[in-house]
Amino acid sequence: MEREFFAGFIKIHILYHAVHEGEICGSDIAREIATHGYNVSPGTLYPTLHRLEKMGYLRMTERVEGGRRRKYYHATPAGRKALEKARVKIKELVDEVMEGD
């Protein structure tokens, strides 16, 4: 099975949402990404959240919202810094590859 060209971009997407929305849970991200025409497998999403947390980029707080147990993630300072760094790098790449758009 062939993997999407932009697989792995999900990490940045998640980081972005955690920084931008203040806090966000897995299903929120799944919904958000789905509205953009993608779909993230839970088998990708949740391990990625855990990884980002373990890296020290996200911190988790559990809470019950709308009758559901949810795990909200917010970005740490290290997470914000990592996002900035990633954005710079991506911009460089995009500026080259997207030439003419």
Next chain:
Amino acid sequence: MEREFFAGFIKIHILYHAVHEGEICGSDIAREIATHGYNVSPGTLYPTLHRLEKMGYLRMTERVEGGRRRKYYHATPAGRKALEKARVKIKELVDEVMEGD
């Protein structure tokens, strides 16, 4: 060891160069990418070229240039189409994640 956030973007980079430069060999790509502050491991580059060829996106022609045996890759129509599709997708993602740049 932690993988780069934008690993896997290399495929698009390679496709882009194959389309844009007409034809390109592995070491050219390595050099090109290096000038942009990245470095691609040959253990990533060559298997990726082979994969793209197997996918039908690149075609290879062997030639001796400057006293060196080189394998030049050029994009097939399918390769061009794949690049376009990838660019659209990436643009969508970037427009969202890069908000405010």
Next chain:
DNA sequence: ATCCCGATATCGCGATACGATATCAGTATT
């Protein structure tokens, strides 16, 4: 208690990244 349901977690496996290492083929040197 039991069922329902959405959120989260895990499993299994193929795909991928990538440093390290090897191979391969022209060229120059002898």
Next chain:
DNA sequence: AATACTGATATCGTATCGCGATATCGGGAT
């Protein structure tokens, strides 16, 4: 024509990752 040199390409080993499928978990309703 054998050898050494050099840059290009290939492969190996291993950790990481993606992801569909499947399981679990917990709050609320019946």
